Amino acid sequence: MANLLTAPANVVVSAADLAEKPAAIRPRLSSEDYLMRLGLGLAAIFFLIAVVLPLYALLKKSVENADGAFIGLANFAAYFDDAGLMRSLRNTCFVALTSMAITLTLAFGYAYALTRSRMKLRGLFKAIALIPLLAPSLLPGLALVYLFGNQGIFKALLFGHSIYGPIGIIIGEVFFAFPHALMILVTALSNADQRLYEAAEALRARPWKIFLSVTLPGCRYGLISAAFVVFTLVFTDFGVPKVIGGDYNVLATDVYKQVIGQFNFQMGAVVGLMLTLPAIISFAVDRLVQKKQVALLTARAVPLQPKRRRLIDGGCLALCVAVSVFLLLVLGMAAFGSVIKYWPYNLTLTLSKYDFKALGTGGWGDYLNSLRMAAMVSLLGTSMVFTSAYLVEKSRGFRWGRGLIHFCAMIPLAVPGIVLGLGYIFFFNAPHNPLNVLYTTMAILVLNTIAHYYTVCHLTAITALKQVDAEFEAVSASLKVPFYKTFWRVTVPVCLPAILDIAIYYFVNAMTTVSAVVFLYSSETKLMSIAALNTDDAGNTAQACAMGMTIVVTSAAVKLLEALIGRGLRRRSQAWRGA
Amino acid sequence: MRAPYLRIDRVSKNFGSFQALKTISLDVYEGEFVCFLGPSGCGKTTLLRAIAGLDIQTSGRIEQGDRDISALPPSKRDFGIVFQSYALFPNLTVVDNIGYGLRNTGMRKADIRERIQSLLAMVGLKGQEKKFPPQLSGGQQQRVALARAIAMSPGLLLLDEPLSALDARVRLHLRGELKQLQRRLGVTTIMVTHDQEEALAIADRIVVMNDGNIEQVGTPQEIYRNPASPFVASFVGHMNSLAAEQVAGGRLRVGSVDLVVENGPNLPVGSRVKVCLRPEDVQVRGIQTSQLNSLQVRIEAMEFLGSFCRAELSATQDAAIRFKADFSVNAMRDLALDLGSEVSVALPKERLRVFAAEA
Numbered sequence: 006m007a008n009l010l011t012a013p014a015n016v017v018v019s020a021a022d023l024a025e026k027p028a029a030i031r032p033r034l035s036s037e038d039y040l041m042r043l044g045l046g047l048a049a050i051f052f053l054i055a056v057v058l059p060l061y062a063l064l065k066k067s068v069e070n071a072d073g074a075f076i077g078l079a080n081f082a083a084y085f086d087d088a089g090l091m092r093s094l095r096n097t098c099f100v101a102l103t104s105m106a107i108t109l110t111l112a113f114g115y116a117y118a119l120t121r122s123r124m125k126l127r128g129l130f131k132a133i134a135l136i137p138l139l140a141p142s143l144l145p146g147l148a149l150v151y152l153f154g155n156q157g158i159f160k161a162l163l164f165g166h167s168i169y170g171p172i173g174i175i176i177g178e179v180f181f182a183f184p185h186a187l188m189i190l191v192t193a194l195s196n197a198d199q200r201l202y203e204a205a206e207a208l209r210a211r212p213w214k215i216f217l218s219v220t221l222p223g224c225r226y227g228l229i230s231a232a233f234v235v236f237t238l239v240f241t242d243f244g245v246p247k248v249i250g251g252d253y254n255v256l257a258t259d260v261y262k263q264v265i266g267q268f269n270f271q272m273g274a275v276v277g278l279m280l281t282l283p284a285i286i287s288f289a290v291d292r293l294v295q296k297k298q299v300a301l302l303t304a305r306a307v308p309l310q311p312k313r314r315r316l317i318d319g320g321c322l323a324l325c326v327a328v329s330v331f332l333l334l335v336l337g338m339a340a341f342g343s344v345i346k347y348w349p350y351n352l353t354l355t356l357s358k359y360d361f362k363a364l365g366t367g368g369w370g371d372y373l374n375s376l377r378m379a380a381m382v383s384l385l386g387t388s389m390v391f392t393s394a395y396l397v398e399k400s401r402g403f404r405w406g407r408g409l410i411h412f413c414a415m416i417p418l419a420v421p422g423i424v425l426g427l428g429y430i431f432f433f434n435a436p437h438n439p440l441n442v443l444y445t446t447m448a449i450l451v452l453n454t455i456a457h458y459y460t461v462c463h464l465t466a467i468t469a470l471k472q473v474d475a476e477f478e479a480v481s482a483s484l485k486v487p488f489y490k491t492f493w494r495v496t497v498p499v500c501l502p503a504i505l506d507i508a509i510y511y512f513v514n515a516m517t518t519v520s521a522v523v524f525l526y527s528s529e530t531k532l533m534s535i536a537a538l539n540t541d542d543a544g545n546t547a548q549a550c551a552m553g554m555t556i557v558v559t560s561a562a563v564k565l566l567e568a569l570i571g572r573g574l575r576r577r578s579q580a581w582r583g584a
Numbered sequence: 585m586r587a588p589y590l591r592i593d594r595v596s597k598n599f600g601s602f603q604a605l606k607t608i609s610l611d612v613y614e615g616e617f618v619c620f621l622g623p624s625g626c627g628k629t630t631l632l633r634a635i636a637g638l639d640i641q642t643s644g645r646i647e648q649g650d651r652d653i654s655a656l657p658p659s660k661r662d663f664g665i666v667f668q669s670y671a672l673f674p675n676l677t678v679v680d681n682i683g684y685g686l687r688n689t690g691m692r693k694a695d696i697r698e699r700i701q702s703l704l705a706m707v708g709l710k711g712q713e714k715k716f717p718p719q720l721s722g723g724q725q726q727r728v729a730l731a732r733a734i735a736m737s738p739g740l741l742l743l744d745e746p747l748s749a750l751d752a753r754v755r756l757h758l759r760g761e762l763k764q765l766q767r768r769l770g771v772t773t774i775m776v777t778h779d780q781e782e783a784l785a786i787a788d789r790i791v792v793m794n795d796g797n798i799e800q801v802g803t804p805q806e807i808y809r810n811p812a813s814p815f816v817a818s819f820v821g822h823m824n825s826l827a828a829e830q831v832a833g834g835r836l837r838v839g840s841v842d843l844v845v846e847n848g849p850n851l852p853v854g855s856r857v858k859v860c861l862r863p864e865d866v867q868v869r870g871i872q873t874s875q876l877n878s879l880q881v882r883i884e885a886m887e888f889l890g891s892f893c894r895a896e897l898s899a900t901q902d903a904a905i906r907f908k909a910d911f912s913v914n915a916m917r918d919l920a921l922d923l924g925s926e927v928s929v930a931l932p933k934e935r936l937r938v939f940a941a942e943a
């Protein structure tokens with residue numbers, strides 16, 4: 006109590022004051038605090054229904070027998086005993102590892118070319134590299150059939166091997182996973198400090214030595230991240246092996262066969278859980294890596310200006326051209342295949358394959374379903390994600406509640422689409438579940454897709470919100486303006502670029518998704534991506550290509566729209582956004 | 585004695601095991617301009633935020649006017665606040681920023697417009713109505729933040745290091761304007777700052793804080809001339825500090841020199857003390873050798889500071905006695921003082937402050 010002795014007499018202390026200890030303060034909540042907590046509560050209910058309970062239902066199913074009785078790990082034992090299923094596991098690991106190795110090598114070289122060389126046309130190459138994101142994962146499979154299949158153009162290149170099987174899967178997955186690896190590696194390689202390279206050169210290090218001792222270590226966490234992402238992506242993908250896997254079984258197609266083919270839900274649940282393992286491990290590793298990631302770009306770092314090196318730039322160009330040719334060839338082949346009358350016998354160009362109605366496969370209704378679902382996912386998902394991210398970031402107190410919602414938002418990243426879809430069947434199709442009514446409606450597709458792609462959107466929103474001044478809410482409170490008015494008048498406009506990003510991400514992914522929805526669609530809610538899968542199953546490869554290309558064109562159109570809106574946004578808010 | 589407007593009663597704030605505020609008690613009177621002054625981490629911003637309700641205290645009471653506001657959320661309190669970052673809404677014009685709270689009160693549009701215009705005139709921003717905050721200079725942004733904070737005529741104005749982000753010249757200018765505005769409005773104001781010169785220039789009373797405690801509360805003159813502790817003595821302005829021993833009532837021994845002091849605490853003979861003197865209090869003109877507390881010194885180093893020099897002196901009879909003195913340019917010229925000169929100085933007994941040496 007030193008201050009009482011030294012402070013002058015204008016602090017009056019009475020004996021009574023000295024006697025009683027001041028009471029601990031319990032902060033009172035305002036009506037706004039309650040409103041925020043209510044919002045978080047609603048978010049919790051969403052996660053409960055959309056993520057937690059379905060996963061629980063899956064877990065429960067895996068330890069039950071066909072009559073619903075608890076049988077412990079007997080299903081798992083049966084799984085490890087089943088030679089066929091174990092072979093699938095080995096196949097999946099092989100395919101995932103090989104695809105990962107190839108994709109990482111190509112993506113690293115490509116990313117190096119984009120960030121560390123003076124190669125020409127870097128903008129164009131970057132755009133081409135992101136093309137696979139616009140297509141459903143079954144599209145590369147279809148293109149490969151045209152390229153290397155029984156009537157394929159380049160069939161001879163396979164030296165007698167069949168494209169159906171591991172070769173086809175690996176090539177298809179490399180196409181599919183390439184942009185994901187590229188984006189991570191471009192980010193990792195972008196953060197380079199010019200001074201490190203100058204220092205290395207001043208020490209007379211040779212170029213190869215510099216590469217090994219400065220460049221590679223600088224991006225090692227990016228490499229690790231990319232490796233795990235690609236491995237998990239390939240390990241859990243369903244579209245490519247379904248189209249071009251042939252007799253080569255992988256876990257994702259196993260789940261499908263067990264559930265749809267044999268109605269063996271219990272075994273399907275077990276396989277589904279096996280699929281979740283690499284995702285969880287990858288997720289845990291990524292979190293660890295994030296913590297160790299030292300900021301490479303400190304405030305004093307000088308951004309790297311790559312020098313013109315003829316040999317390196319030439320090599321980079323060659324690599325980028327080769328990869329771009331591969332990507333464009335695959336896409337182009339699918340496009341080509343969709344306009345050929347009867348491959349390979351009748352090569353006249355025709356748009357008849359696009360006349361979905363005439364060919365009796367549900368008509369353009371499937372397309373409209375896809376559009377409708379994508380629009381709803383985009384609208385509802387973005388609102389949900391941004392609002393709950395805001396509540397997590399800006400609520401007063403309630404630490405455990407906010408932490409819980411944040412944790413729930415991270416779960417979907419560790420759950421493969423096919424596993425989530427499976428969980429949804431078990432949860433929503435259960436007879437005693439009042440939410441049963443959602444099954445086979447559009448609502449369940451929308452719910453599933455919003456949940457499936459939630460994490461990346463949530464992280465984008467949180468990042469954007471962290472960059473908004475932390476004291477807006479305090480100012481708002483001092484001016485007696487409720488938080489939701491400030492949310493609408495200030496926070497949303499300031500974060501509009503991020504919100505647009507999230508909306509488009511949701512839209513494109515909803516258009517192209519296959520894995521989860523394959524279990525949840527009904528005849529009224531069939532999506533174009535599913536229709537493509539079914540029509541390919543029936544042998545109609547050309548029409549499947551047409552459907553796939555429709556999705557690609559729609560996604561591309563939406564991305565173009567995003568670019569235009571983005572530019573318009575920037576121009577209108579130029580005055581206060583600055584550059 | 586009039587009743588205080590803001591009463592802080594034994595407020596403590598803990599962050600986990602760390603005690604940011606240790607039983608703080610303080611009274612602030614209506615219309616006062618009070619500065620919380622102290623080094624980083626002393627708790628001044630924590631105390632401000634507790635008053636605002638942004639980081640409510642762990643225990644203790646806060647009363648504003650007649651209300652006990654201790655547990656109330658910020659939206660139920662009566663204050664305006666300006667943050668170091670200003671927290672201006674970047675997508676709203678100056679007018680919309682200032683009128684942000686007014687729009688919500690249900691005032692008539694015409695009345696709101698009029699009020700905003702008068703606020704703009706008050707802070708000197710006429711003509712900037714349609715601009716956006718990123719288009720304004722730092723000083724202009726600060727004025728918008730201020731206008732926004734006082735728009736609702738709050739009972740308390742809280743300023744969290746509002747001038748720290750500005751460069752020196754703008755800061756000086758705005759400091760004066762801030763004081764004038766506060767005088768004119770008469771709003772009770774609390775400002776947090778780590779700049780002691782700012783606090784001395786602008787405050788009616790200063791609250792010097794250190795390590796979660798209040799070291800001293802007083803007017804700028806009181807704080808400067810009669811610091812209550814070694815910390816306050818050294819934090820506000822420059823202060824020489826010499827280790828000494830109490831040899832008798834009113835007499836200290838510093839090394840081999842004896843000094844007579846007037847206002848020392850009554851400590852037993854033999855106790856270790858600290859004797860402090862401000863550089864500008866060292867007398868150098870017309871020193872007789874018989875004068876009280878006079879000693880012969882050599883000028884070891886000099887810092888030219890424009891209108892005066894700060895010289896580092898060492899006593900010729902005891903080189904361990906070193907302290908700084910401010911010599912005006914006049915004095916240096918008249919007495920021909922330079923590096924290495926030897927001269928007599930006197931340490932006036934009424935200006936020497938004595939503190940018990942910390943254990």
